[in-house]
Amino acid sequence: MTTGVAADDVAPDGVAREQAEHAYGWPAPLWRALEHAKPPVRLLDPRLWRSPIRGPWLTAVFGAVLLVGLPLVMLTGFASYDAYEPRFTGNAFPVDPAIRFPYVPWPAGVSWLYRLNQGVHVGLGLALVPVVLAKLWSVIPKLFAWPPARSVSQLLERLTIALLVGGILFELATGVLNIQYDYVFGFDFYTGHYYGAWVFLAAFTAHVVLKVPVMVRSLRSRSFREELRTPLARTVPEPLDPDGLVAVAPAAPTMSRRGALALVGGGAVVVTALTVGETLGDAVRPTALLSARGRSYGDGPTDFQVNRTASGAQVTEAMTGPAWTLSLLGPTPVTLTRAQLLAMPQHTVDLPIACVEGWSTVQTWSGVRLRDLVALAGVARPGRAVVSSLERNGAFARATLGTQHLTHEDALLALRVNGVDLSLDHGYPARVVAPSLPGVHNTKWVRAIEVHA
Numbered sequence: 464m465t466t467g468v469a470a471d472d473v474a475p476d477g478v479a480r481e482q483a484e485h486a487y488g489w490p491a492p493l494w495r496a497l498e499h500a501k502p503p504v505r506l507l508d509p510r511l512w513r514s515p516i517r518g519p520w521l522t523a524v525f526g527a528v529l530l531v532g533l534p535l536v537m538l539t540g541f542a543s544y545d546a547y548e549p550r551f552t553g554n555a556f557p558v559d560p561a562i563r564f565p566y567v568p569w570p571a572g573v574s575w576l577y578r579l580n581q582g583v584h585v586g587l588g589l590a591l592v593p594v595v596l597a598k599l600w601s602v603i604p605k606l607f608a609w610p611p612a613r614s615v616s617q618l619l620e621r622l623t624i625a626l627l628v629g630g631i632l633f634e635l636a637t638g639v640l641n642i643q644y645d646y647v648f649g650f651d652f653y654t655g656h657y658y659g660a661w662v663f664l665a666a667f668t669a670h671v672v673l674k675v676p677v678m679v680r681s682l683r684s685r686s687f688r689e690e691l692r693t694p695l696a697r698t699v700p701e702p703l704d705p706d707g708l709v710a711v712a713p714a715a716p717t718m719s720r721r722g723a724l725a726l727v728g729g730g731a732v733v734v735t736a737l738t739v740g741e742t743l744g745d746a747v748r749p750t751a752l753l754s755a756r757g758r759s760y761g762d763g764p765t766d767f768q769v770n771r772t773a774s775g776a777q778v779t780e781a782m783t784g785p786a787w788t789l790s791l792l793g794p795t796p797v798t799l800t801r802a803q804l805l806a807m808p809q810h811t812v813d814l815p816i817a818c819v820e821g822w823s824t825v826q827t828w829s830g831v832r833l834r835d836l837v838a839l840a841g842v843a844r845p846g847r848a849v850v851s852s853l854e855r856n857g858a859f860a861r862a863t864l865g866t867q868h869l870t871h872e873d874a875l876l877a878l879r880v881n882g883v884d885l886s887l888d889h890g891y892p893a894r895v896v897a898p899s900l901p902g903v904h905n906t907k908w909v910r911a912i913e914v915h916a
């Protein structure tokens with residue numbers, strides 16, 4: 464039911480006629496009651512929001528950027544879950560197949576694929592933070608609109624907005640805290656971030672379906688190019704809109720629309736400039752000032768990123784000394800010393816270690832091909848292999864690799880890096896390095912490999 468309402472009826476504190484006039488869906492007694500129940504809070508006064516550049520056009524510009532960017536962040540996020548190979552127990556927290564993104568086998572063929580995936584996920588996610596904040600700023604009067612909803616459909620729409628805003632803030636906050644190693648939240652990061660993404664995706668989809676027409680209309684309402692030519696002196700508010708984004712009592716402009724766009728775009732560029740170095744790695748790494756990681760981890764050839772040091776993992780020289788052996792488990796179990804491994808055919812290849820957190824580093828690794836070890840264990844066509852570390856506890860103690868990584872010619876049990884023995888922090892005596900394998904599965908201080916057909 465739609466009731467045409469005269470401005471005088473519903474504008475108790477002088478809300479502009481245009482704003483008050485638009486229809487209520489509630490029955491008249493309900494909206495009258497709502498009007499009377501308006502709490503005496505200053506924030507609920509629309510005259511408080513005075514920025515003369517706030518309006519549907521500016522909101523639509525930020526929205527359009529997010530409409531392109533956020534799906535990429537979500538897609539790479541869900542792809543990363545698949546890259547962890549959740550089909551093997553212990554590789555990732557289990558997700559009920561009913562609510563899981565379809566599993567797409569993660570290929571080993573393109574060595575930099577996971578590096579690119581996480582570079583986009585983390586890098587773009589961070590770069591969009593200023594845009595998300597600007598978008599929220601641009602619609603803030605709606606957060607304090609009274610009555611909170613004017614119809615049932617608007618009430619439902621606003622509930623999806625609560626999930627949308629809560630979802631994006633939750634995803635950005637947990638993501639940033641994770642790459643800063645700041646586990647202030649009391650739940651597992653992966654589980655929270657994953658389910659949070661589903662909530663956000665649902666709300667995002669609903670929001671896009673509902674708002675794309677308004678977005679397109681608003682984008683068409685002004686010329687982008689014209690806006691870039693409009694200086695502060697000629698900056699005037701957009702016409703009043705039914706959504707109440709445009710200020711009813713605008714202040715004089717202190718910033719043009721192009722200035723606002725430059726500020727937000729500049730913010731995204733600065734964030735990118737200060738983080739992209741950790742994905743590109745090595746030569747430009749010192750530019751990654753926002754990286755939580757230090758930049759010196761060893762001497763000479765082994766001076767590159769370490770996520771967890773040997774002492775952090777409670778792996779000691781005694782455990783990795785001459786008594787260390789590798790247990791190959793399978794139809795023909797074999798125990799190998801490091802000297803025996805070094806006596807096998809060695810393969811050298813440049814491969815990245817690409818962490819889920821977005822940093823990566825390409826190094827020159829040498830060691831025994833995993834497929835040679837698989838064959839030695841007596842398995843002709845491996846289905847999976849469980850790699851376990853000397854490190855006994857925690858999420859890093861073991862990882863299961865699938866066929867694609869076990870059979871790739873560049874997948875190694877690395878013994879050396881950049882021409883020297885692995886350092887203890889990089890996983891001496893032996894570690895896994897394989898193309899396009901998420902960093903976390905590049906197990907260090909390997910103790911055993913259990914091969915299954």
Ligand SMILES: Nc1nc2c(c(=O)[nH]1)N[C@H]1C(S)=C(S)[C@@H](COP(=O)(O)O)O[C@H]1N2
Nearest residue numbers: 768769770771818852859902903905906907
């Ligand atoms: N045993 C063990 N292996 C491990 C880890 C660990 O903490 N313990 N960290 C993993 C993670 S999360 C990453 S990104 C890489 C980092 O390798 P690096 O420390 O040599 O750079 O090692 C992986 N292998």
Ligand SMILES: [Mo]
Nearest residue numbers: 818819902903
């Ligand atoms: Mo990692």
